[in-house]
Amino acid sequence: MRLFSAQDVPAVRRSMSWAVGTVTTFCLLVIILGTGAAALVGSRSIIAADPHGRTSVLMLSQVLGGAPSSAGATILYSAVAGMVFITLLSSVAGMTLAAASSLAHDLFAHAARQGRAEPRTEMTVAAWTSVAVGTVAIGLATLVQSWDVGVLTTLAVCIGASAVAPALTYSLFWRGFTRTGLLATLYGGAACAVVLMVFSKAVSGTPSAVFPTADFHWFPMQSTGLVSIPFGYLAGWLGSRLDHRHRAADSRESRLLYEESEERLLAAAE
Template sequence: MEQEINPVINMIVFAAFVAVTLFIVFRVSRRKATENEFYAAGRSFTGRQNGIAIAGDYLSAASFLGICGAIAVAGYDGFLYSIGFLVAWLVALLLVAELLRNTGRFTMADVLSFRLKQRPVRMAAALATLAVCFFYLVAQMAGAGGLVALLMGFDDPAATSITIAVVGALMIVYVIFGGMKGTTWVQIIKAVLLIAGAGIMTLMVLMVVRFDLDELLRMAVEASPDGEAILAPGLRYTNPVDFLSLGLALVLGTAGLPHVLMRFYTVPSAKEARRSVVWAIWLIGIFYLFTLVLGFGAGALVGPEVLADAAGGENAAAPLLALALGGPILMAIISAVAFATILAVVAGLAITAATSFAHDIYGSIIKRGNVAPGAEVRVARFTVVVIGVIAIVGGIVAQNQNVAFLVALAFAVAASANLPTILYSLFWRRFNTGGALWSMYGGLASCVLLIVFSPAVSGTPKSMFPDGDWAIFPLSNPGIVSIPLAFVLGIVGTLVSKPEDDHDVKQAEMEVRSFTGAGAEKASEH
């Protein structure tokens, strides 16, 4: 099958996509953009446009490459990712979308520091944002390296590393010149292409089995070395607690993802924010139904053993399925869509991390709000370069890891470091600065430490460092420990800390604004 891969066709399609999107980015960008334009696109997008962009931001390499590969190899256990990623949006819709848009301006830290002490809370929120973005970026970079290595026929890890560096460089260009507006348009284009491409492939798989899902599952079982075990839980997650920990991280993580939360500030009102989430849920839900067919289709028509030997491993399932269904041309198109997926998501992550550093750390903490016009944007653009370099190094280290698994770690960090403080800030009157700091730092530190000492990093052949063995924590995903711990620390920190002098006044003002929107538009104009 690998002999049918045509690197020339793949390169032409890739280059065409990059050229078109770069043209769009330069067309909509403004070199001397204000903070409002660079961070929030001037709040000029409608709910429908933002909903499509959210789907583009959320449907990452994990959703397309990682989940298809996980289902092809692990069956039922792989589909857990689709279910978790989708159900998570209900938490975001019901609990945070509208309230965040009413309360904040550009970043998650705007909300968390609204009624708490500005500097310490902004610092904690910014560090948590940077940590989540780092884990997420590493996953995307790893996916990019494996994808392009497969398409170009690279066997040398050094060539894959160079590919990761090229993706990082493109990401830097998108964000520096396009800001949030350029990034959003890339995400809209990518979402349309991704959902359409996945829909076409799903239809082709169903045509192969004459629209008989039982036949598809039977073929997948026959092709799998594990037989009927792929249709039952426990093939990949033999430990039920590990399975539950992963599910908890996936379901609760979305409502704490800073790059998704930041999208709510690109619309003009809370109503449009809510509308954008409804659009996103529909698009994301349809896509994850496609992944079930595509995953088992890859298992049936490509085979887990072929995937195990392919460049990129499991992450090659969707491109190789396209090759089996429609030959090199379809493979090139689908792979370009996957490449677009990675570029769009890493651009969104980069601008979120850069905004957090420039707005929260530089503008609010270092400069104490006394920032010269345009200075924050310049710092943000410089930060993008630094973030790009760090992400490239991380992606090289994490080569051959399943990207859905890597993203699940980012979800665990988001749910541990961000979600408890967001919910307490919005819904608990007694909550204070001490509780926020205990929860964010405690959740972040415990989650990252447990990841470092888990089988995800060392101790198994599939670990990031397979030759090392310092895995003293038994679970691959720490969510079941770090998330409840962060909630408990928020309560303890609040009860042992003295509330601020103007606590009641700020709390009342935040309640009015978050639930009614009064004053939100005024805050957006500053």
């Protein structure tokens, strides 16, 4: 959503750089903190407190702070709990603003008004859209508060790796990538990730699943990336090959044009 509201190509690349760096750092920290919690707290204690392990970081802070009743443990626990709250608050606010910006800028100003909307009107729509998106998010969060919705985080990462990453890679490095290939990558990779996740062990079939009492899984993994990422690349390649317009991309004129613009494209030039 943040990419759609960017002004130009350099802004998109800056957004992508921040997104990749943030997600990579987050994944590394999850591995480090999870391993540390399992080693110092113990997996049995973590599962006893919460089968989904959502309190493992807080329990780790208590162990690192010393005795449970000591001042150090209290201060460290409070600091970690405060950082968790601030992180969640900033994430929700960022996603709400990004959704409102995309809806107001793309859907209202460009799709509905054909680019003729006044800036003041667009800002008003964005403000009311923020209220609407926030209200819907609060309602959904209230309805599913007892569910293990952590699977949505895994699904979001899998969709990004299976649909967005292949589309960006092909767009930058393959001159034969066509519009049909782009749509096949985006829809194919996203659909593959969603279908496999719905029928995975993360949704049903295990005590820690979203629906622990049901069992309709046939995909044996918790994450879909091992299958959906290659499928996204394959869909983009196959869609471009089946598209009759890929022949035009192989012509000498198109090849020369691509080679002339490739360096500027990779450098995020205007």
